[in-house]
Amino acid sequence: MNLMQLRAFHAVATQASFTLAARTLGLTQPTLSQSVKALEERYGVLLFERSSRRVQPTEMGRRLFQLTTRLFDTEQEAATLLEGSAQLARGLLQLGADSPYYVMPLIAEFDRRHPQVEIRLSIGNAGAVLEDLSEARLDVALLSNPPVDPRFHIVPLYRDPVRLMLPAGHPLAAGDAVPVAALAGQRLVMRETGSMTRRTVERGLAEAEITPAAVFEVTGREAVQEAVALGLGLGFISAGEIRPDPRIAVRPLADCAWHTDEYVLCQRDRRRFPAIRAFIELAVAATA
Template identity: 40%
Template structure:
């Protein structure tokens, strides 16, 4: 297998079609098509399903893409090391985060110190952030749920309480705080499995022996917010993520330790990367003071 063949495959898989892949590689489309075909013929595999003008990786193509991301990610680091001599005047930092509230201050600090570095941010729950780090789609992550995994290293960043949000029509709307016991039988809207806010609340409810009525499970923060505004039910949110608005109220939980946390995380094998070290340094400089419940 030649590296040019793998590079053509990677370009098609990441761009979604042969034309865009050829343009990204600054070669002709027939060249890319030939190199991918040679790779398929050489190993007697099918790497793409051709759907109109789209090229969708097969199961084997997805597995090869996971490896090519590692290869070309490392190649990019080598080129950057040689070209910039560690001065970080250019490059591309890919950040995966559980939400904008956890990462914005870090990004501002990083951009101010390294304005020549392009930064792209993807969001998802904690499990999705770890998956992006593990398959080299992200360089550094900012997440809340931290499971013991020797593949990763982490640094603590912040700690926040979990609040309950409700509509202005709900009986809790005029309250500053409630107890967990008062959630017994209440209609509750939960985030998707993997959400740290959901996990923190469920653990606290289980410990307290409280059973609310789960009426919806929604992955989108925006849809949850709208459902709460319509008085469909209550929802839990990290206090740092709550955005006040007409018809919406935030009520603190009294007498229970319900918290979410933020950590900066990367693959252990990449912790000495200049880009990762620079981002971690900026994160340390912007750490907020600990918040009380």
């Protein structure tokens, strides 16, 4: 059995594209296509349906993909074992997150354990961070509610309730909690499209059939907090991101369970790289 042919098949099945698979393997597309075709002809099977715009594996292709996934995962494990912990004595770990508050304590602990590893952190909304992770511009990401995607190894960490921010002295801040129904007719301050907190709130408002008077959109959580402090509307924040500000009152929502779920994730085929694996294991242990 030709291992290169299996590797070509596995890359196409993973990427759902001959073009992307060829780029991943550093081959020309004709060379990769010929490898897959040779594998099919050798065993008299059809591994991909090529009639649609997106390459789809046949039933035989799906069964083979399960086997090649185990094969190349084992290959990566062997490489990781042989490389050992030496890679943790040097190198670069590029992290992304949609909030600095969750990731900074993890970075501090990782740096204490592995001081020779250089760490770079990029903060952005979840959509931008996810794109950077998918393009391998990042090694690991900490995100709220990432979409299920077979390209990623996704590990749950914890659940974070959503809180309401109000200007200090706002009538709704008089009680210990604010009913969701009280948001009807209020002006709301929302983060940009792509924010998971915004998606959570919009979904909750729609389910409760609540329509705000207006929505003021700003970029970044700091801008939301400043807008709320200056009376431009009511905003939302995850409980773990709350920082004291005398200009702002923070209250739970009385009759709902709006929340975000935090996850740590990386590209699936890179999850056993020593630095990536070490950071994910640290994140899981720290939030257990």
